[in-house]
Structures are given as C-alpha cells and as structure tokens.
Amino acid sequence: MVNLSGEQSFRLRTNLDFVALRQRLRSEYGSSVQTEADIDGIVSDVEKDLEDCDAEIDRLQSRILVLQNQRRLLERYRTHSCSLRSPVRKIPNETVQQIFDYACGMNKLTSKKFRDMPTLTISNVCLRWRSLVKACPALWSRIHFKMESVPSHNFSVLDLYLESSQQSPLIIEITGKPEALQPHHAAVCDALVGHVNRWQQLSVQGFEVYKSLTWHPRHYPALQRLLCPHLDLYPAGLEDFKDAPQLCCLSVGFIPSVDLGEIQFPWKQLKLLAMGHHPSGMKNILDVCDKLTELQFQEVGIKPGSYELSLPPTMASVLETLSLSVSQTGLSESLAEVVFSSMACPSLTSLLLEARNNYQRPWPKKALCAFISRSSFNLTTLSIKFIPLSDADLIDLLHSLPSLLDLTIDDSRLFATTATKPSPITPRLIQSLHACPFDASSVLVQKLQHLHMTFSGSSFNDGDFIDMVSSRWLSDNLDNFLDSGVGTVCLRSAVMCFKNREVDENIYRRLRHVEKAGMRVVGIGKSS
Structure with a gap:
C-alpha cells in the first residue's frame, strides 16, 4: 500500500561527515588503515541507505x-x-423544444457528416436533451436522402427516423435520378409507402422514384405539398393525387397541352403553383386554379408554346406573389413579356424576378408598365436578380411603386463574378433613393423599410450610399408629409454586398450611430 503521509519512512545508517572522511583519507595509511571488515561495513551501510532512498523516491513519485x-x-x-x-x-423544457424545432432542419440520412442529421446529433448531447428530442416526433419527421447513396443493406437510420417520428406528419425529400431502381431502392420506397397516410410534403427528383412511390392511386389524407420541379407529369401522373384533400402546393416541370380542368386533380385547393412550362396558356391556369395566392413560372423550354399568351388578360384576383425565373431562349417572346401581358393581379404584394443563365433579353418595360397600370396593386416587395437593367428603367419602375417596403437588387450574374450589363446600381440610382434628392424630383419609394443590394463592379461611391442610408433614418412622425412627396418612413435595414471589392470599415463606421439606434446595417466584402 502506498504511504500517503508526508513523513520520511526510514533513517540513514550512514553519518555523512565528509570532513572526517577526507581527514581519514589523508592520514590513514600503512598500519593505521582500518581493517577490510570495517570498510565493508561502512560501504554496506551506504548501499543499504541508497536502496532506502530509491524506495523512498518510488514512494514519493507514486x-x-x-x-x-x-x-x-x-x-x-x-x-x-x-x-x-x-x-x-x-x-423550461417547452422553450428548449421550440429552440430545437427552429434549429433542426432536414436530416440528411445518406450524408457522411453526423452534423447533417441535427436531430440525431442533439439527441446525443445529454440525457435531458435526448429525452426532449424523443418527446418531439416532429424533429424526426424531416427526412432527406439521395437515392443513389442509400446503402444496399440495412438502411437502419431511416427505420430509426420513421419509428421515432411516431404519428407526426412526414416531410420527405428524395434527391437523385437513378435510371433504374435496385431492390434496395424499391425497399426504401416500400418503407415510405407504408407511412403514406403521414406524408405532409413529398419532394422527388427522379421519375423512377416517383413511379415507385405513386404506382397506383392512394388516399393522401395529410399531403399538403407535392414538389417535383424536374419532372414532366402527364394526366395519369397527376391523377394519382386526386384524393389529397389537404394538397395546397404543387411544383412540376411540365404539364401537357391539355385543359387542366379535364385532369382529376384538386386544382381548386391549390394556393401555390410552380411549373416549368404549360402550353395551354395563362388563362387555363388561372381559370382552373382560381384560389392561387402564389404563382411561380420557370422558363426552361426552347420549343415554341412553352407559355401561351392570353388575350385579353386574365384576372387573378387573389394572387399575392408572382415569381418569374427567366432564361435565355430562342423564343420570340420572353416569359416575362407573356406573363405581364396575360394577367391582371389587383392583390399582388410581391414580385420576384430572377435570371437563370446568361440572360440578355431587353427589359420588358412596356409590358411591365401595362401590367402595373392594369392591376393597380399595392406592391410591397420587389426583388430583381441577375437581370440586365438600366438605372433609368429601374428608377422609372420605382416611381410607379410608391407602396414598396422591401427592395432587393442583385446586378451579378449567376455562377459568375462579373456584373450584368447594364447594371442598375449606379450613382444615379443611389442619389435617387436619397430622402432629399439633389434635383427637384419627388422622393422614390418613400415607404421603403428594407434595402438589400448586391454589387459586382469594382468602383462604388461608398460615401453616397452612406449619405442615402443616413438620410432615411427619420422619425416615423413624418407620415403626414408623404403625400406631398417630402420625407420618408424610417429605413429599418440596409445590406450592401460586394462581389469584387472589400468593405472599407473606416467609411462605414459613419453608420455606427444609426446601427446603435436600431437600424440593421450590414456591409459584406468579397472575402466575407
């Protein structure tokens, strides 16, 4: 047993008198030298003391x-x-569960990174967190996997999530486009079909996967969102979902040139419709889907008739959000021109325009102006990304949108570092947004509260931008001046992103006082 006391466990046998020893070494010789036995006794005592010292060192080290x-x-x-x-x-546990619900998005079951499965990651932190996560089946119901990456044997993590989600509605995202399903792929589809009554959202990329999941009509009591943006769905494929009483969102790549009303599908329930192309025209879509509040069009086809012009324009009385994703095609009319010329949307509040490739079509100024005049809406959100647009055209557009609250402008090109040509973000635009413009013109978008710009050029006047943002930090008590074109409401956030230059922190420090007072001011350079 180790001696843990601080006392020395032995006493030295040797008297360490070096003075006497040296004296003896000098004086003892000849017959006066001690006997061999006496010397052996001294050396023996020293060696025993050394052994005791070694033992004591071992004890102390222990x-x-x-x-x-x-x-x-x-x-x-x-x-x-x-x-x-x-x-x-x-x-409280209830609050922690709400935090978990916010933090846990989709669980990527085929990822090699553990953090890509946030629910499983959180459940491994501690006993309390595991208990809370197990008590929240909705956290386990957000399932994403890539079909090609599904293991050929024992996809146990999917079984764990399906079991742990209990009776919570399932959000299922399946990526990948296998040309043919292997037995283990079919087994995964069968496992999901076993929970078809819990499907709330189904997102599928591959047609073979889609067929395996929906090979005959079923009852989908909880399904709300069917997202197949890369698939061409013909009537038979859509009619598989005719018995989906909760379905309100459909995203599809192509719907054939037939009257949508002839397809047995819950069109009247839809609140959101997104599609690549439908040759039967805008009128057919809006007449059949008369409860749409959000409509998304994507320009993907190069064949004539991808979208048919509807004249006279069709009324979309409850539509609130219109999104156009345009592409460079060989068609005579652009998607934007067809849509703006075919519709009237008096309830529209959000207009989102985005280009998908090297888009070079002229800005549809005439069609858009007619659309705004015809609709007489109070637009609050405008987003224009990757689309060539002059500053003059953008300023003219903003003059016609006095109710605008949120403005997003991105002059970059998708998958490129250069700016669109022309770019709307110029000194003229920045000065026009000033609360006290230098010329005699009225203030643009007086009610603007949120501004987000992405600039891809290399030369930018930061001082003008800061002056413009500062000028819009005003008291909200100036509402009575807005009708006369004087003053603005208080700008709440301003975000400036630079693709090809850094942010000069010294210059933007001038906005620190308004940031402390409550405005969100963000400058992002190319290295951020």
Whole structure:
C-alpha cells in the first residue's frame, strides 16, 4: 500500500561527515588503515541507505501520481459543478423544444457528416436533451436522402427516423435520378409507402422514384405539398393525387397541352403553383386554379408554346406573389413579356424576378408598365436578380411603386463574378433613393423599410450610399408629409454586398450611430 503521509519512512545508517572522511583519507595509511571488515561495513551501510532512498523516491513519485490524478478528478468535478450554473438549465423544457424545432432542419440520412442529421446529433448531447428530442416526433419527421447513396443493406437510420417520428406528419425529400431502381431502392420506397397516410410534403427528383412511390392511386389524407420541379407529369401522373384533400402546393416541370380542368386533380385547393412550362396558356391556369395566392413560372423550354399568351388578360384576383425565373431562349417572346401581358393581379404584394443563365433579353418595360397600370396593386416587395437593367428603367419602375417596403437588387450574374450589363446600381440610382434628392424630383419609394443590394463592379461611391442610408433614418412622425412627396418612413435595414471589392470599415463606421439606434446595417466584402 502506498504511504500517503508526508513523513520520511526510514533513517540513514550512514553519518555523512565528509570532513572526517577526507581527514581519514589523508592520514590513514600503512598500519593505521582500518581493517577490510570495517570498510565493508561502512560501504554496506551506504548501499543499504541508497536502496532506502530509491524506495523512498518510488514512494514519493507514486504519491505525486496519486495527487496528479486527484487533481484531474477535481478539475473535472469543478467543470461539472459549474455546469449547474449554466443558463440553459433554467430554460423550461417547452422553450428548449421550440429552440430545437427552429434549429433542426432536414436530416440528411445518406450524408457522411453526423452534423447533417441535427436531430440525431442533439439527441446525443445529454440525457435531458435526448429525452426532449424523443418527446418531439416532429424533429424526426424531416427526412432527406439521395437515392443513389442509400446503402444496399440495412438502411437502419431511416427505420430509426420513421419509428421515432411516431404519428407526426412526414416531410420527405428524395434527391437523385437513378435510371433504374435496385431492390434496395424499391425497399426504401416500400418503407415510405407504408407511412403514406403521414406524408405532409413529398419532394422527388427522379421519375423512377416517383413511379415507385405513386404506382397506383392512394388516399393522401395529410399531403399538403407535392414538389417535383424536374419532372414532366402527364394526366395519369397527376391523377394519382386526386384524393389529397389537404394538397395546397404543387411544383412540376411540365404539364401537357391539355385543359387542366379535364385532369382529376384538386386544382381548386391549390394556393401555390410552380411549373416549368404549360402550353395551354395563362388563362387555363388561372381559370382552373382560381384560389392561387402564389404563382411561380420557370422558363426552361426552347420549343415554341412553352407559355401561351392570353388575350385579353386574365384576372387573378387573389394572387399575392408572382415569381418569374427567366432564361435565355430562342423564343420570340420572353416569359416575362407573356406573363405581364396575360394577367391582371389587383392583390399582388410581391414580385420576384430572377435570371437563370446568361440572360440578355431587353427589359420588358412596356409590358411591365401595362401590367402595373392594369392591376393597380399595392406592391410591397420587389426583388430583381441577375437581370440586365438600366438605372433609368429601374428608377422609372420605382416611381410607379410608391407602396414598396422591401427592395432587393442583385446586378451579378449567376455562377459568375462579373456584373450584368447594364447594371442598375449606379450613382444615379443611389442619389435617387436619397430622402432629399439633389434635383427637384419627388422622393422614390418613400415607404421603403428594407434595402438589400448586391454589387459586382469594382468602383462604388461608398460615401453616397452612406449619405442615402443616413438620410432615411427619420422619425416615423413624418407620415403626414408623404403625400406631398417630402420625407420618408424610417429605413429599418440596409445590406450592401460586394462581389469584387472589400468593405472599407473606416467609411462605414459613419453608420455606427444609426446601427446603435436600431437600424440593421450590414456591409459584406468579397472575402466575407
């Protein structure tokens, strides 16, 4: 047993008198030298003392090791004890579960990174968190996987998520486009079909996967969102979902040139419709889907008739959000021209325009102006990304949108570092947005509260931008001046992103006072 006391466990036999020893070495010789036995006795005592010293060193080193281990345990105990003061322990379980619900998105079951399965990651932190996660089946119901990456044997993590989600509605995203399904692919589809009554959202990329999941009509009591943006669905494929009483969102690549009303599908329930192309025209879409609040069109085809012009324009009385994703095609009319000329949307509040490739078509100024005049809406959100547009055309557009609250302009090109030509983000635009413009013109978008710009050029007048943002930091009590074209409401956020230059922190420090007062001001350089 190790002696943990601090006392020495032995006494020296040897008298360490070096003075006397040296004296003897100098004086003892000849007959005066001690006998061999006497010398052997002295040396023997010294060797025994050395052995005792070695033993004592071993004892003390053992004690040091014990103390070091005790210190490690004390440090660990201190760390655990301090955890008792952690603020998160004071948060009620209900609040922690809401945080988990916010933090846990889709669980990528075929990813090799553990953090891509946030629900499983959180459940491994501690006993309390695991209990809370197990008590929230909705966290386990957000399932994403790539079909080609599904293991050929025992996809146990999917079984775990399906079991842990209990009766919670399932959100299923399946990526990948296998040309033919292998037996283990079919087994995964069968496992999901076994929970078809819980499908809330189904997102599929591959047609073979889609067929395996929907090979005959079923009842879909909980299905709300069917997302197949890359698939061409013919009437038979759509009619598989005729018995989906909750379905309100459909995204599809292509619908054939037939009257949608002839397809047995819950068109009247749809609130959101997104599609690549439908040759039967805007009128057919809007007449059949008369409850749409959001409509998304994507320009993908190069064949004539991808979208048919509807004249006279069709009324979309409840439509609130219109999104156009345009592409460079060989068609005589652009998607934007067809849509703006075919519709009237008096309830529209959001207009989102985005280009998908090297888009070079002229800005549809005439069609858009007619659309705005015809609709007489109060637009609050405008987003224009990757589309060539002059500053003059953008300023003219903003003059016709006095109710605008949120403005997003991105002059970059998709998958490129250069700007669109022409770019709308110029000194003239920045000066026009000033609350006190230099010329005699009225203030643009007086009600603007949120501004987000992405600039891809290399030369930019930061001072003008800062002056413009500062000029819109005004009291909200100026509402009575808005009708006369004087003053603005208070700008709440301003974000400026640069693709090809850095942010000069010294210049933007001038906005620090308004940021402290409540405005969100963000400058992002190319290295951020």
